[in-house]
Amino acid sequence: DQQVKQNSPSLSVQEGRISILNCDYTNSMFDYFLWYKKYPAEGPTFLISISSIKDKNEDGRFTVFLNKSAKHLSLHIVPSQPGDSAVYFCAASDGGSNYKLTFGKGTLLTVNP
Amino acid sequence: GAGVSQSPRYKVAKRGQDVALRCDPISGHVSLFWYQQALGQGPEFLTYFQNEAQLDKSGLPSDRFFAERPEGSVSTLKIQRTQQEDSAVYLCASSLDGVSYEQYFGPGTRLTVT
Numbered sequence: 001d002q003q004v005k006q007n008s009p010s011l012s013v014q015e016g017r018i019s020i021l022n023c024d025y026t027n028s029m030f031d032y033f034l035w036y037k038k039y040p041a042e043g044p045t046f047l048i049s050i051s052s053i054k055d056k057n058e059d060g061r062f063t064v065f066l067n068k069s070a071k072h073l074s075l076h077i078v079p080s081q082p083g084d085s086a087v088y089f090c091a092a093s094d095g096g097s098n099y100k101l102t103f104g105k106g107t108l109l110t111v112n113p
Numbered sequence: 114g115a116g117v118s119q120s121p122r123y124k125v126a127k128r129g130q131d132v133a134l135r136c137d138p139i140s141g142h143v144s145l146f147w148y149q150q151a152l153g154q155g156p157e158f159l160t161y162f163q164n165e166a167q168l169d170k171s172g173l174p175s176d177r178f179f180a181e182r183p184e185g186s187v188s189t190l191k192i193q194r195t196q197q198e199d200s201a202v203y204l205c206a207s208s209l210d211g212v213s214y215e216q217y218f219g220p221g222t223r224l225t226v227t
Binding site: 004032034036041042043044045046049089091093095098099100101102103104105106 | 117144146148153154155156157158161163168169172204206208211212213214215216217218219220221
């Protein structure tokens with residue numbers, strides 16, 4: 001039973017346009033959400049996060065939106081750059097006793113020059 | 114280096130061999146996590162340490178998997194009698210304290226069992 005779902009295995013966009021990556025979750029106990037970016041042969045790199053008490057968080061070109069009622073979050077990248085091409089993982093945590101992360105399967109983003 | 118390091122980066126083991134994977138977390142980080150990432154999947158939680166105490170090992174898939182962090186810094190994940198289904202990338206992550214959500218990952222060890 002997947003608690004965090006990224007239903008698009010891949011996404012291709014043109015340089016300069018907006019990239020929108022989506023993530024759905026089923027566990028209502030999740031209270032914190034994170035996006036990680038991963039290049040081949042490297043570990044995931046933390047990108048941006050959002051607490052369940054907020055509905056939006058921005059950091060430069062990256063914005064994460066959270067819709068708690070729909071159990072849905074999205075990552076917007078504007079403008080997209082070729083260097084953004086990577087696998088993006090959505091992750092969630094319920095805090096609890098150890099803050100372990102539950103990950104989706106990832107979305108491969110390709111930004112074409 | 115200031116990041117999380119892992120060794121070896123690649124390991125090939127014959128079925129039935131024991132392997133040991135090492136993780137050096139960011140200096141001063143209290144929490145340490147191990148994850149397993151199968152091909153085409155996201156990382157899955159294996160176990161969690163706060164300092165030297167292993168507080169959660171609920172994700173370890175069998176009793177062939179064992180992890181330790183005896184001095185609260187370096188950690189070792191040991192897999193006994195490896196099986197083909199153990200082939201995966203093993204990721205280590207650390208976080209600053211016991212109440213931080215953001216985890217910082219190492220490059221992983223790719224284990225191939227033949």
